[in-house]
Amino acid sequence: MHEDVERWLLIQENLGRARNTILAYRHALVDYVSFCSTNQIPICEATREHVSLYVRSMTDRFRQARSSVDILTSPVGLANATIRQRLTAVRLYYDYLIEEGIRSHNPVSRGRHTTTARAAMPGPTSRALVPSYSVLPWIPDEDEWRHILTIARTGSPRDRLMLALAYDAGLRREELCSIATGDLDPARRLVHVRAETTKGRRARVVPYSVPTGMLLEAYLHERRSLTRDRGSLFVSQSRRNRGVPITVWTWSKVIQGLARRAALPCLATHTFRHLCLTDLARAGWELHEIAEFAGHRNISTTLLYIHLSGRDLSAKLARATCAHGQRMIEIGAFLGARP
Structure with missing residues (x-):
């Protein structure tokens, strides 16, 4: 890694950026530094032409099969969201170089919308380097949902409880895996989602249903056989890490295995949250109520999660x-x- 890149990542970490955000920045910049090294481009002297070549390389790149689902190698390039995410990290890094006086301009331009409502606003307007595409997320139909539950019944009490909470409380992966024993209020069937575990750094309290409470009771009995320590609710069951708090990757692997056995390659950890919010919309919840339940700062974000x-x-x-x-x-x- 380039010395300036490591320094910038350390600054972001010291500023309290989320761990997953730092990992995404690092992954993006490792890829960019590798591209510059392969093409003998001094990273501090890269031009817009070099950035455009980097975008072309990502567009033409092969997507390799992942262990989550058996996706065959495809000639289609990286996903649009992945390309935009990596360009964002590169742009922020060059902003840092400008602030440090190492560069005078940023080779990654920041696009500005030119809608009718904003056309009269002063200042230059330009298109983003890579256009954004809005793709509807996949959610299972009724038959697929029952099939998922049938396959999930063979899982451990921990995995069944995690699936129930992921849907019942509409939790993100990080929020779900970070639940502590002290975050639960079994008497009122409530979960306190701590601010530091959320994407938007907003705490909230969400309810869970009676069936989820029954699954919780069954899991707590199993958990006592693994560890009696307070702290993380979900712990490892393996011999090597017995009683150790699980990571988000553990939950991802569980869902990857479920997707493989159910022959539903689109199934992901976020599917349960999206299905929950969609069901709330179908049940007649107001948009601001769903946004509050989901922990969204902006209602427009909620609209991205809700579709019929x-x-x-x-x-x-x-x-x-x-x-x-x-x-x-x-x-x-x-x-x-x-x-």
């Missing part, structure tokens, strides 16, 4: 066009049209 399936839209369309269709039949009858 094609079946829901078809049902809505049928109800909406019922009156319209009846009126057209009347028009046809009076005007002499025959079906």
